[in-house]
Amino acid sequence: MNSPRNKWSVLLAAAILQIAVAGSVQAQTVAIGAIVPSSGPFAEWGRSNTVTLKMLEQEVNKAGGINGAKLKVIILDDATKPAQAASSLRKLAGDEKVIAVAGPLTSSAAEVTFPVANEMKVVSMSQASSKPGVAKANRPWAFRNTIDESILAKSTVPYYKKTFDIKTVAIIFDAKDATAATVGTKIMPAMMKDNGIAIVNETDPLSFNTGDLDVSAQVTKMKSLNPDGVVLSADYSQAVTVLREMKRQGFIKPVVGATQLISSAILKAAPELPIVAPATFYASMTGGLAAPFVAELQPMLRKESGLPAEIEPSMYDANIYEIVSMYVEAAKKSGVTGKPEDLEADRTKVRDYLVKLDNFKGLGGPISFNDDGDAIKAFYVLQGQNGAWTTKVQGCSSVPGHPAC
Amino acid sequence: MLLQQLVNGVTLGAVYTLLALSFSIVMGILGILNLAIAELFMIGGYLGFAVITAHLSLPVAVAAGMAGAAAISAVIEKIGYEPLRDAPLVTPMLSTLGFSIILQNIATNMWGSDPLQLPDEFLGGRIALGPVSIGELQLIVIGVTIVLVAVMAYIVQRTSMGRALRAVAENRDVARLLxxxxxxITLTAFMMSGALAGAAGVLIAIHYAAITPYVGVEIGLKAIAVMVIGGTSRIWGALLAGPLIGIAEVLTVAYGGSQIRDFVVYGFMIAILLFRPQGLLGGSGADQGQRV
Amino acid sequence: MSTYTASLLADVGILTLGALSVYVILATGQLSLGNAGFMAIGAYLASYLTVVAGVPLTSALVIAALCSGIIGVMIGFPALRLKGIFLAMATLGFGEMIRSLFLNLEITGGAGGFHGMAHVSVTYVWIWVGLILVLVWLMESSRAWLEMRAVADDETAANLIGLNTTMTKIGAFGMSAAVAAVSGGLFAHHHVYIEPGNFGFERSIDFVLAVILGGSTIGAGSLVGAALLVLLPEQLRALDDWRPAAFGALLIIVLLIRRQGILDRSLLRRFTFRKQAA
Incomplete structure (x- = not known):
């Protein structure tokens, strides 16, 4: 009769012991979460993000960790599915007790994940989302280490106009991609008007869908309207298709777009076609912390089995590196303990530190955040041609004179 | 511009034709939708890429794409279809979906998720015919498509294997008695279907010169629409329906409707199903659709 | 229960409803590959009602279900002309058309998506799932269900013995559309943001997959299938880069081992029998 009860008490004791052990281990580590798309259509970005974060984790721990505690970065794959990104945040914040979360990557995922961040009261910061207003709608816990496309376009378009003497443009965009569609239907048309550039297909928007192979009809149509230049609003992997078709049809005109265009892949699509786009980081960037970052990360990326052999660190790798570095700095300077009982306080400390962040040393220059939760940081208007990006204009996503610029 | 757009439409249509034919061989004989065809197309494209960048000729690339895709298709038939032959049609359809997920994953892990691009030197020249400019590769795409459709038609209608295929399509039990x-025959049908998808993949990859692991998804759904419009049991139907849809798409874009393009294509497909269920060229119709 | 588990359970509930919407049509021997279209209608309509018109959620879901049901009936009439895989392809086209429609519909945000919904708890989701499961269970033991099965087994024979096969098939379409709409409305209010990309072919296929994997001969099968589809990818995280392939392989294996689905009546009887014995 007594034996089952005995068994239970032994089990109970073991459980208590386990909790105690776990507790003491947890006190020595500070956990930071990350949500990246390691499978699905953006697998490459998620996988290189993962390598970047593992590198950073090692760096931080080699340098003594966070106030004596070890840094642990817990990375979850969202398979490029918004619902999985949101449940990943719940897992990281609820089960893994992280002090802050880096990611998710896409705007679609950020739209469903940021509200969860507010519900759970934990910082979530996207490394790539640039669809206007996504963080703004989910204050105070949502942040993005990116600049809103409407701010970037204010520097990109005047440079584009001046350099190529543009008076008319045709606009083409990816209608299925929320960011690209917003840029193509709202931001760019307004910006063209502000700069006195006529849109030849103003009443007749030209679009294609993510995954479309054939855009010959759209390009033929643009060619027949004979504009001075082309606004191409799409993610670079889709933009490649349009650029190739332009090249095939001999429609060689300067192209302008948003940050989504920045990648080394796009330069191979049609090297003779000049491409103008803004970026906060690119692999061949010189000066500051960027070059050592690339030098350290690139060989690691190229060694990784699931990644192509000639891969370069992307802007999203730089952004997520900065995000977790900011969290580490916040944890160090605001006295995050990593103890389970301090979790809520720790999370608030990280957020408050970010809000007041001043002059954080990012890879491309100092970083702070505006009231919308978007980054104030230096950016560059790049021109890509003949296989390389070159910086043409340096800008900053805030009023001139701000310390971050 | 109109003439140029028609050329664009016909090229796109040629690719639809090949893929639609690939769907309809399995569909016409076995009545199942092989959802992995879109991925066989994709794998064919990557194989073609590999051959072309190794500086081998286009025929070799097409052959490699066809052989590779046919081999994978045979595996799909052996594992995913044959054991489920007697199950309701929806079951083997879902097992082919499993293969499509696996193939996408393999391609992502092997070649990355970013577009793989063909170097400039392989882009091919252009021929000007008055106001219209046609790429050499466009002509090749259209030419190879016509040849392959003709070969398929010959095999299905004139050879003993074709007769066997049609017999099984008509009635498997009676065919066995004969x-x-x-x-x-099922295995043959899967391999023929795979070979066509592979050929389409190679042609597309080389013509558009860029490919990703997800390249087959959208075009695969469109090809299903083309198959329906052409009629699932008529080889030549696909040759008519492919360019028809290609041109319909291109003209929708040209005359201001690029955003409603998919709406038009699928609307057209539903209209055909409702009002001419046997497809444009006739043949056995939707009223005989097998049970799911 | 951790919030992570809760959100997965909510996803299971939403997918269960989507699967049930396919199950109801499948009971009459028809396959729908476009139910994500009805889900989209429900999601957008319910969200528009709660966010813009200020209608309470439960009423909004009921209205969305009714409207979608009516659309389902309207679609059902022309669909009568089609059978088997041809009907499946027509529904596929319908689903893609609806997605394309919302992509271009400005009042619901187009490609930019729609937000502003209030988050609903997992409990609320499961009250709906429970209600609809009970409804389906009641139906399964009704005369109407026998008629549906008769239509599925042999439509001509069903006609000959005087069953109204037209009414049965159209009724199934209407009910299916209504259930899918509830699934969509709950999805929208659980994730508090929707965009047309949420409701593509992949979603329609997920519904079918849940029914077939879980068991297509019994309503509770949809629940089992949905749980499998949501929870399995979470269990495969250790496989990293090969997670999707492992999922695909397991999918094929389950189909090969249990083509009738994981749950069927004989399995269910065995379980209940054992429970009584114990």
Whole structure:
């Protein structure tokens, strides 16, 4: 009769012991979460993000960790599915007790994940989302280490106009991609008007869908309207298709777009076609912390089995590196303990530190955040041609004179 | 511009034709939708890429794409279809979906998720015909498509294998009584279907010069629409329906409707199903659709 | 229960409803590959009602279900002309058309998506799932269900013995559309943001997959299938880069081992029998 009860008490004791052990281990580590798309259509970005974060984790721990505690970065794959990104945040914040979360990557995922961040009261910061207003709608816990496309376009378009003497443009965009569609239907048309550039297909928007192979009809149509230049609003992997078709049809005109265009892949699509786009980081960037970052990360990326052999660190790798570095700095300077009982306080400390962040040393220059939760940081208007990006204009996503610029 | 757009439409249509034919061989004989065809197309494209960048000729690339895709298709038939032959049609359809997920994953892990691009030197020249400019590769795409459709039509209508295929399509049990091995014919049908998808993949990859692991998804759904419009049991139907849809798409874009393009294509497909269920060229119709 | 588990359970509930919407049509022998279209209608309509018109959620879901049901009936009439895989392809086209429609519909945000919904708890989701499961269970033991099965087994024979096969098939379409709409409305209010990309072919296929994997001969099968589809990818995280392939392989294996689905009546009887014995 007594034996089952005995068994239970032994089990109970073991459980208590386990909790105690776990507790003491947890006190020595500070956990930071990350949500990246390691499978699905953006697998490459998620996988290189993962390598970047593992590198950073090692760096931080080699340098003594966070106030004596070890840094642990817990990375979850969202398979490029918004619902999985949101449940990943719940897992990281609820089960893994992280002090802050880096990611998710896409705007679609950020739209469903940021509200969860507010519900759970934990910082979530996207490394790539640039669809206007996504963080703004989910204050105070949502942040993005990116600049809103409407701010970037204010520097990109005047440079584009001046350099190529543009008076008319045709606009083409990816209608299925929320960011690209917003840029193509709202931001760019307004910006063209502000700069006195006529849109030849103003009443007749030209679009294609993510995954479309054939855009010959759209390009033929643009060619027949004979504009001075082309606004191409799409993610670079889709933009490649349009650029190739332009090249095939001999429609060689300067192209302008948003940050989504920045990648080394796009330069191979049609090297003779000049491409103008803004970026906060690119692999061949010189000066500051960027070059050592690339030098350290690139060989690691190229060694990784699931990644192509000639891969370069992307802007999203730089952004997520900065995000977790900011969290580490916040944890160090605001006295995050990593103890389970301090979790809520720790999370608030990280957020408050970010809000007041001043002059954080990012890879491309100092970083702070505006009231919308978007980054104030230096950016560059790049021109890509003949296989390389070159910086043409340096800008900053805030009023001139701000310390971050 | 109109003439140029028609050329664009016909090229796109040629690719639809090949893929639609690939769907309809399995569909016409076995009545199942092989959802992995879109991925066989994708794998064919990557194989073609590999051959072309190794500086081998286009025919070799097409052959490699066809052989590779046919081999994978055979595996799909053996594992995913044959054991489920007697199950309701929806079951083997979902097992082919499993293969499509696996193939996408393999391609992502092997070649990355970013577009793989063909170097400039392989882009090919252009021929100007008055106001219209046609790429050499466009002509090749259209030419190879016509040849392949003709070969398929010949095989299905004139050879003993074709007769066996049609017999199994008509009635598997009766065919067996007549000494036709159902399982062998099924395997043949899957391999022929795979080879066509592979050929389409190579042509597309080289013509558009960029490919990703997800390249087959959208075009695969469109090809299903083309198959329906052409009629699932008529080889030549696909040759008519492919360019028809290609041109319909291109003209929708040209005359201001690029955003409603998919709406038009699928609307057209539903209209055909409702009002001419046997497809444009006739043949056995939707009223005989097998049970799911 | 951790919030992570809760959100997965909510996803299971939403997918269960989507699967049930396919199950109801499948009971009459028809396959729908476009139910994500009805889900989209429900999601957008319910969200528009709660966010813009200020209608309470439960009423909004009921209205969305009714409207979608009516659309389902309207679609059902022309669909009568089609059978088997041809009907499946027509529904596929319908689903893609609806997605394309919302992509271009400005009042619901187009490609930019729609937000502003209030988050609903997992409990609320499961009250709906429970209600609809009970409804389906009641139906399964009704005369109407026998008629549906008769239509599925042999439509001509069903006609000959005087069953109204037209009414049965159209009724199934209407009910299916209504259930899918509830699934969509709950999805929208659980994730508090929707965009047309949420409701593509992949979603329609997920519904079918849940029914077939879980068991297509019994309503509770949809629940089992949905749980499998949501929870399995979470269990495969250790496989990293090969997670999707492992999922695909397991999918094929389950189909090969249990083509009738994981749950069927004989399995259910065995379980209940054992429970009584114990």
């Amino acid at each position: 000494g036709v091995s159902g399982s062998r």
